[in-house]
Amino acid sequence: MHYSPSVLLYSRFSDFDIGLFKAGKHFRLYDKLGSHVVEHEGTTGTYFAVWAPNADAVSVIGNFNGWNNEAHYLGARWDGSGIWEGFIPNIGQGEAYKYFIRSNSGGYFERADPYALYCEEPPRTASIVWNTWYEWQDQEWMNRRPQFNALDKPISVYEVHLASWRRDPSNPDRFLSYRELARDLVEYVTHMGFTHVEFMPVMEHPFLGSWGYQVTGYFAPTSRFGSPQDFMFLIESLHRAGIGVYLDWVPSHFPGDAHGLYNYDGSHLYEHADPRQGFHPDWSSYIFNYGRNEVRSFLISNALFWFDRYHADGLRVDAVASMLYLDYSRKEGEWVPNQYGGRENLDAVSFLKELNEVAYGNYGDIQMIAEESTSWPGVSHPTWQGGLGFGMKWMMGWMNDTLRYFAKEPIYRRYHQQELTFSTVYAFTENFMLPLSHDEVVHGKGALVSKMPGDEWQRFANLRLLYAFMYTHPGTKLLFMGGEFGQTSEWSHDYSLDWHLTQYEPHKGVENMMCDLNRLYKNEPALYDFNFAGYGFEWIDQSDSENCVLVYCRKGHHWQEYVVVVANLTPVARHDYRIGLPHNGTWSEIFNSDKHDYWGSGVVNHYPKEAEMESWQGKAQSISISLPPSGITVWKLKEHPDVSNSNYSENNIKEEKKKKAPKGLSDGK
Template identity: 85%
Template sequence: MTSSVLSYSRFSDFDISLFKAGKHFRLYEKLGSHVVEHEGVTGTYFAVWAPNATGVSVIGNFNGWNSESHILNPRWDSSGIWEGFIPDIGKGEAYKYFIRTHENGYFERGDPYALFWEEPPRTASIVWDTWYEWNDQEWMNRRNQNNALDKPISVYEVHLASWRRDPSNPDRFLSYRELAHQLVEYVIHMGFTHVEFMPIMEHPFSGSWGYQVTGYFAPTSRFGTPQDFMFLMESLHNAGIGIYLDWVPSHFPGDAHGLYNYDGSHLYEHSDPRQGFHPDWNSYIFNYGRNEVRSFLISNALFWLDRYHADGLRVDAVASMLYLDYSRKEGEWVPNQYGGRENLDAVSFMKELNEVAYGNYGDIQMIAEESTSWPGVSHPTWQGGLGFGMKWMMGWMNDTLRYFSKEPIYRRHHQQDLTFSTVYAFTENFMLPLSHDEVVHGKGSLVSKMPGDEWQRFANLRALFGFMFTHPGTKLLFQGCEFAQTAEWNHDHSLDWHLTQYDPHKGMEDLVKDLNQLYRNEPALYENNFSGYGFEWLDQSDAENSVFLYCRKGHNWQEYVVVAANLTPVARHNYRIGLPHNGVWTEIFNTDKHDYWGSGVVNPYPLEAEMQPQHGKAQSISISLPPLGVSVWKLKDHPSFREHVEKTETIAPKEKSIESNGVKADKKESTASTENSVKAKVVKAEKAKETTLKEKPVKTNGVKVEMKDSSVPKNGNGKSKKASSK
């Protein structure tokens, strides 16, 4: 092995001009370490940006970590890039950069563009590649449909280290390839459309959950190699599941091998701590006004979309980027050039980030975690917005959890907590998040926030999920919440999967699975998620009973659904609700089903709308409202359905036959058959209703309830076998 560093470059003059201008968005193809062949010899090309260094060398096992053996060459174009080719160095070699400073000091730094790192607590970068023979083309070809804003998007937020661990060794993480089987199978079973991975970029401290990144271009080695992670991504895609990655351009840690003070100067961060230090997270803030830093960050965003086929990025802590005085007292921040608190460089950066991301990958989603009232976060940049595709609806989350944490007797005074979100629900493209932030730091689990006895706590959470999935906006739910984990989330331990063997938790898991199915099956719940046309309050005034009635609308009026939420533990029978259309209506979902560990106050039979005005509508039905429950109704038969059948029968040529699956059938007979089928369903519904009016015994948890003088089963006081008294 020769110890010399040969002159070699992957940069053209055009690359350098783009880099200096902050317009080079594929820097991962240039900077970092790359195995190449040069003059017939295979080795590794190294390139690092360190403009204030007086010398840079590559150190590693291959040279005994000797800083004098392999010294890189500074470029002649004042770009600040040091580069060179070292023969016989290949994939898998651990290395660092030895950087000498003007003060005769030195640092041993990791490679900001490294594709792979040693597993923490070791801190060296590793020569690697991102070659992978992808087999997810079917997903990529139709991603524009699966990832569209008028399609159902239900996201399962996952922390890979704690989702599940090896049952035989709780200290061992599951690998990317193990997760490719277990996680994929579970997400399919639960019906989520997407997963969101909390940051998988390399980070030194597990307790940061990945939000303190040192290796921006590398998936963490805790679970395997980059190719192993690609296998996980591919497996999700081939199962029809999209992937969003948490991405952290807001701050980075001060670890000695990371970006802070990289070449002895404040290279990536602001030099003024009033702009460059984050007091909340004891970390450092990127200098968004520096061109080379913008190129670094935007290149990193494109890297995950390009090399790892990510379907979008959830951008963390956007509010902290937008405001110069974020978490700072008076005198601790520097105003912008106009004297304001807005971080103009960060605003410009985010607009360019989204323009470049959508410009290169028009079928992805950029999602902002933004908690303030900054206008137009999810509006196009040409309209003055920041250009994100969606924004987390933090106001909905705070108001909803505050409401559901109150004892039901007091909810009558807080009706506005649940209605206020619809005042601004269509000002942005909102995602409703119940994320990891709500189940840590002493906040407790979701089910532990709920008031009442055991049955009521679970019923409250079921109702909350029912409200969430029928409220306008896409959905995000953190791992463990779907089966009502009782303990607060702990990143050092697996979720408490054993709980799912018990009825309350299994019922919750089944409820979320069925809610995902409902959401995907009903166009009214997603087609107009971000338009006021898709939502109508039927009644929000019954605060005394804590009842909420609303209608969700898709493109087709025949697909509308009506939602009734009763958020007290008292079942309300013969409750009349107005409907947008006459016809026969059927309850298609009820959070109080016995299957979900509910009390079983359901509406089992279709109901014909009566021409009795209610809630501003000409027609209505009388239903049973389940205690602490949400009921969803849909039009199943309408006079126009029958008129259409009759019209089709009239105009159908008698002599013309149609072929179905190779069998010829007379069209008139086929049409008549369809009409008879529809009529039969109506007659069946009417008979069922008549039967209900008689003394029909209904079995509820082993107790027969006589159904007299009512068109609705009065089984509201029945209990599931393990339910506590309500």
């Protein structure tokens, strides 16, 4: 046992804390482990605690002791927890430090603190003594969050990579700070009308080219843009503007950097020892050991930390599929079956269920969102129904099918209409979010607009059509930055978005339409009331593949809120096109993606249409309209002369709900 006279025996752990930690049930470890400025015996200093059960000795090194690894030894607890701790007087906030670990296998390591609240700016790697005190002024948002963050509310997410959203125009190599983003980003997202932002991982990461997905500081927002309090100010500013904040979170793997979690105390502490279980071949990173109780406590504590200390409104959990399957991205013989001989990672499944139960149990008005690309059943179903307990799941099938369809020349689309319609076959099996994310505009895939066929006008018309289809399709929405104005170059993390493009009409038109789409989405309950229930959607006609036209209805709680959507998927305007309607009365066009303001050709329906009692597409009434080329038009009932003449009454709605009851929302929802 090593003690230093300059390190005093002091502990923040009770026996109960240790019991919870060993059992994997301590979910506020950030209050205990790490570095904390405290007063002990009348002296202010810093308490340090680190989990290193296979260490023979642990000391704290830093500027305060000249990085002398023999100056400040911590003491090992006597309870077998593997925790080393101690109090060093007269050092406080702002001190840089690491742990010097001598392994019982004979190795020596300098490690950053896994529970550090702040880190040196990369490429430096030391932890910094800090606190997360902040006088929050977003109470109005927090009180009303259930109204803005629920599954039956409009959720349109703007995905942002902070280092490349916008840079200093006078110095393109300089990042905007959290506080500068609190001005510029908040103003822009408010103008565009998105309900939420999602930040690609802000947790400290050494390599900018990982986009934040190779995390070394799980409890520290990256210092590239400022202090923890500066990041809190950004979140607070978004909240005060009525915008929710989701954080990308990576519990699936971590990098092998020398100061990070890998081989932390000379043993495979956080990861599996067997590389068939502990090494990720795709990302050359290491996989958490979800069966180890202390690791589960670390990860679940980290999830709750961002809700507790940073007022996050949700976590988008990265690479869930890689966690669920033992053979993910592995060849035969390169993976270890579970105890039943199967490919399911039972420890990861158990961990994800507990994660979601604890998250929703403590914060019932947040969202847990799974990036999961397989057909694993019940990802967004409650755990008590056998699901994983997420609130939402990315709809990767919709994204792949839709982009594949839109990449086709219009002349061939008549043969592939089922690629667009197939998503509604399974759209209500999960609580789906429709993603057009960063993954679709990197690694040679090009920008979204570059995937579209035709000349410049057709490409931009198709892009507007894609977005309008996305916003009228069941499910919540996510769009990666730059897509909202038709960025033409593939995204690069090293450069700002091409903001100069917005001065040109095609790009300004897309941006104008996205503002109006977000407004339409928020103002029309039919587009969000029943995002995840089959009775919120009805095909009116999906059979006109010859003309590549789709007609469908989105339904709210009341039939007066219904909207009818007509998509013309070829660049040919169609006049006098008849569509069936769910009610008689006067119908008006409330959105058209071909408006001149959007750089469209202006094939719009200026005047309301009175429904004619002519049966069409299975409906008793219909109207004849003009369809814009490569465009979507949305119609809503403005006047209804006689409710009794409607062929769809409130009683019909109630009966349909009984037939198409939803599978169940997530825990806490």
